[in-house]
Structure formats: C-alpha cells, structure tokens
Amino acid sequence: MIVGTQAYDNLVPGPLIRANVGDELAVTVKNDLAQATSVHWHGIALRNDMDGATPATPNIDAGKSFTYRFSVPDPGTYWAHPHTGLDLDAGLHLPLIVDDPADPGAYDVEWIVVLDDWTDGVGPSPQQIFDGLRGGAMSEEHMPGMPGMGGVGRSDLLGGDAGDVSYPYYLINGRIPAAPTTFSAKPGQRVRMRIINAGSDTAFRVALGGHRMTVTHTDGFPVVPTEVDAVLVGMGERYDVVVTAADGVFPLVASAEGKNAVARALLSTGAGSAPDPGFRPSELDGRVGTVQLLSAAPEVVLAAGKPDAALSAHLSGMMMPYDWRINGRTFSDTQPLTVRQGQHATLTFTNTAMMWHPMHLHGHTFQVMKPDGSVGPRKDTVNVLPNETLTVGLVADNPGIWMLHCHNTYHLEAGMMTSMNYVP
Template identity: 45%
Template sequence: MDGVPDVTAPSVAPGTLFDYQFIAPDPGTYWFHPHVGVQLDTGLIGALIVEDPNEPLRYDDDVTLVFDDWLDGVTSTPDQALANLSENGMDMGSMGDMDMSSMEPTAEGMGVSRRQPLGEDTGDVTYPLHLVNGRPAADPFVVKARPGQRLRLRLINAGSDTAYEFSVGGHQLSVVASDGFPVEPVAVDSLVLGMGERFDVLVEAGDGAFPVVAVPLGKPGEPAFAVLRAGSGETPKPARSQRGGRLLQYRDLVPEESVRMSKRQPDRTLTMDLTMEDGGRAWLINGKRFPDHEPLDLRPGERVRLEFINRTMMFHPMHVHGHTFGLVGYGAAPGVPGLRKDTVNVLPMQRLTADFDADNPGQWLTHCHNAYHGELGMMTVLSYVR
C-alpha cells in the first residue's frame, strides 16, 4: 500500500474511498502526499508523526513546521507550471542547462558554496509565496513558548521545487534526527532541507519574540516565515537573510547507535545515472524517462549499494520508497554506511553512495523529490519479491 499509481495500485478515483493500512515500525518525522502528477504542489500533503513509546529525548513541547512553496491560484497552477517546463524547458542561461557530458562527477560535486550550498540553480518554478504550516509571511504561524522551555521542532520540506535554509533568530539548533532516524546531537546555526527531507531539532527558547526563517535557496522573494514567541517583545518582521554561522553538513551527523547499519560488503551495486535532456524538458535515470524505465531488480536479504551519479548542474533530492539507507562514509568510516536517510540531496556533478538492506520486498519507486523533475521522468523502480 505504497500509493504509487501504476506501480503498486490504481490511484484513488474521484469520489471514492480507500483505506491505507500499514505498520509504522520506526518512530520519527514523516509525511504523506499523492504521487499523481503534480498534485503534491496543490497542498495535498500531511505530516505523519510516529511517536516513540520510549522517547529518549527530553523536551517541553513538540511542534511540527511544514515548509511549502505555493503558486496554486495565485500566479498559475502546478499543471500550468509543469506544462510550461515540458514545452519550454528551463530558463536559458541558467547553470542547469550546461552540457556536462565531458566531465566526471566527484564526491564533492561542483558549484556549491556556503551561500549556495546546493548550487546556483536549485529550481525552475517561481513561487509567489513560501509557507510555514500553510501560512504566508504576512500572517505568520506562531510558535508559543515560555523563556527557557525546550522545544522539539520537526521540520518538513513539503515543497515541490524549493530547498530551504532554516534558522531561528538568536538561537542554536541541536539536530537530533534526520528523515525520522535519530542522530547524535550536533549544534548548528542553520540547516538546509531539500524537498522531502526532514530534520528534528531541539531549541531552548530565549526571552522575547524571534524570527523563524526558511530562506528559499536560489530564489527571490520573501522567505517562509514564522514567529517564536516566548515572553514579550516586538514581533519580528520577515527578513530574507541567511543566518551565517555554522551550517549543518551531512558529514556532521553520526547515526545513533540503535540505528547504525552493520559493516557488510554489498551483494549488489545499482547505479542511478542522473541526467537531463532537451533543455530541461526531460529528466532521466539511467537514460530512461519514467514511465519508460527498467526496474532495478534485487533479491530479498541482500545488502544493496546505490550509486547516485549526478551528471547535471542541479541538485536532486533522491528519495527511495520503503527503505532508509545509510550514506556511505558520512558519519562513519570510509566505505561504511553511516547517516540514515530516505531522501538525500545529490549535489550538482556529485557521486554519492548509499547502502540499504533489502528487507521489505515490493515495488518501490525511487525518484527525484523535485515534483517537476519526477513528472518529467526522473523516477524508476526497485523491484523484488519475497
């Protein structure tokens, strides 16, 4: 019951009901959305929080913040935005349409910096609004707390074409989970969320009112904005500055012992070659444009290695259904799977390796979580039966 039309089940027809049943084996911060066209970009999304009956973290309040890029009914519709990309491709002159065929991707990727941590061209859809929990900056969501209280903020990027840099004015963030899975706490000033990614952070509320900001990377306009109100003080105004200071990197994050993967030689390596064609009208995995694809076959019980090779100048937040992988060499020794994630930003011209155990037989979509890249073809299927 994965809900991917034409892969695991038909879509839920208008006016009909369908009850999804599933087991929630892993506590943490998740979310759900349709896989029908670009419906994801119409606000048909929800947070799915699986609470841990033996929660080891201590905090006074638990707040979910969902970031979303919004155009529907304001400047156009997601279907129009998709039709525009499909007909006209990406903006000419952007880095994204450079021909990279003569260059080899590397472990570090290309064209990223502190100010542009995912590269220059992060998306090709322009959004008039960026929302926190469905609210624009002009009428912001308010997180209420008392000074000194410890908050667990569950951050979800539900955007379709926008990565955000998140920070809370005057506060440090203690990162405690990535895509639902716990990590050893790391103190940072800000962090980047690609589409589909989640991070949980602990924040100790100061005395006053503080801006909660998610800057849309590489895009103009007001940020997604909320207010942390703890004590008195003037309500801050939305300001578009990235905070500076320490920005979270994947390599900072060490998975908690309970979710560390064992050291094991992979039984199988599957390559995911990520390319772009026709000026951004088509996005491909292994040269194929979904639904034209070749399922990647594996066997139950295998340790599978995924090699993401990004041959484009855009980042791709690659998401694997049904599994949480370990990023090889990140938060672990070289060659060993470390940081657990189900969605990983593969940087422009980067080569990234992720291992997972084939412990959940089925047909599992694997795709770029840029909803437009996905619809323009950047999807494939991992396939295995019991």
C-alpha cells in the same frame, strides 16, 4: 484573499496523524477531486500494497474511497502526499508523527513546522508551470524559473542552480510571511522542532533568530547530536532540531535557497515585537547542517554486511529541453533495478546534470556512506549535488515494487523515476 486549492480535510497542511511504534493505522481516503489520486506515506517502511504509488497500490478514482492499513515500525517525523501527476504542488500534504513511548525525548514542547512553496490559486497553475518548462504556450512573463525569467539563482550549498521555479509565496504551516503563525513557549524550555519540506522545487535554509539548533534526527532516525546555526532541508527531507527558548519574540525563517525570498513563523516566549516580514537572521549565514555534517547514532546504523548487490542510478537531464532521466531512461521506458530478499546492497547515485536532485526511495531507509569511509546518517531522501557521486547502503528486507525518484515534482513528472523490484 481567498484562493482555491486541493487539500486534506480542508486544511493546509492537512490534519496531523499521530501513532505509537507498532500501531496499525487505518486511514480512509475519500476522493472528492475530479481526478484519481493516492496517498504516499513518505518514509514509512510499510507493506508494499499500501505504499500509495502505482503499480504497488492502485490510485483512488474520482468519487471513490480507499482505506490504507499498515503498521508503523519506526519512530520519527514522516509525512504524506499524493503520488499522482503534479498534485503535490497544491495543498495535499500532512504531517505523520510516530512516537516511541519508551523514549519520551529530552524536550519540553514540540513544534511541527511544514515548509512549502506556493503557486496554486495565486500564480500559474502547476500544469501551466510544467507546460512552460517543457516549452509549451506559457508566456515569458509567467515563466517561473526559466533562466533570466524567474529569479532563481545559484546556491553554493546545492552546488549550482537552486531550482527551476520562482514561486509567488513561500509558507510555514500554510501562512505567508506577512501573516505568520506563532508558537508559544516559556523561556528556558527545550523546543523540539520537527521540520518537514513539503515543497515541490525549493530547498529551505532554516534558522531561528537568536538561537542555535542541535540536530537530533533526520528523516526520522537519530543522529549524533550536532550543533548548527541553520539546517538545509531539501524537498521530502525532514530534520528534527532542539533549541532552548530565549525570552522574547523570535522569527523562524525558512530562506528559499537561491530564490531571494523567505517563509516565516514566530516563536513567542515573552514580551517583544516581531521583526519585518523580510528579516533574515544572521544565523542563516552561520554553520549550516547538511548530510555531510551528520553521522547516524550508533543504535540505528544498518547492520554491516558484505554487499552482494551493487545498484546504480545515473542522473541526467537538462533544462532545454526539459528532460530528466535515471540510467538514460524516463519512467515510461525504465529498466527497474533489481534486488533479492535479504541482500545487502549499495546504491550509487552519479549526477551528471547541472541541477541537484533530492532522491527518495520508497519502503526503505539507507545509510549514507561518506567519501572518507565514515558512516553518514540513515535516511530515505538524500540531496545529490551536480557532478557528485554518492553511495548509500541498504538492506533488502521489504519485498515489492518500490519507486526511486527525484522529489522535485517537475523533474519527477518529466520522467526522473525508476523502481527497485524484488526478484526471486
């Protein structure tokens, strides 16, 4: 089956971009689409005019080109995607890896794993889905994710409804479960898996059959190594894990949380046969790594300082009508959050909605503050559960106008975005 979609260099995922810490990247984007586009460099603390989101960076008009130039200050697992309309829910995403040559890491081989939920070309278009969610003309039989229609269930890990959209397919590295990619290694090798969730409406619970994982990083930054059976990865999040490869053929399964479907790939280190495409390893029901389990490695804890700015993001909305807001306003009517250069700020998310939201801040990382007062991981995207209040700390050290939004593509398009603006 051949389907049409948007893509970077005719690849899904797009081509890997790799650099060393401190390098300056120059990436020229030629827009052959029929509409304007952009490329947002998700998780990179880059200069504001290269962020790839308006108004900081103008969109690239159809038929035009633009060169993004920026340095990469921190090692880690990052990615890139458009920040225009519903374009992310096609094939426009690529991995970006920043290496630290002074820290080669305690692993033998590396496996980049890009997760996605897929409808473009095989189901309703993203625009049809959005119109249906907003009460448009989409018929009920093609109304993904609406209550009782799309097969989207609930998730204890996410505190309620798992999502809005039930997709025709869920992918790992651009392939459906019946035609998976295979990663080859040798028994006993330590495999570093860089897991990126490029999906639009799906959290994935990821496990490698027959193996336990050690979580080493999230959103690019190291954590105190934590052994788990699986990890839960929300949209926009990244998790790095290390496994010691056993001998045989093993399924890497990404269960679409609450959606009764899986994506999968294979790890092959020797003789053996792959299980059925729908196989679910027992590790999915074991100890699941989430932000609550993790603590930042001491070397990346943000500098402590008495907070001199307190920011608030009140998250609200509902399915009927399909309306999502921050501080009671959609983005078209937003009142920006403000900080001053050098401030130590807290940002408190208060979610009164019945839906979880993966909240992403551009141009910065933040320290998750656990309810017991301990230091959580350093991240740029964090899942805020229904009825949860979650506080993060940040240092205002990168002036500009920076977007703060839910990384559910449909919540974002419905208005769940504001900005954090630096003021004199």
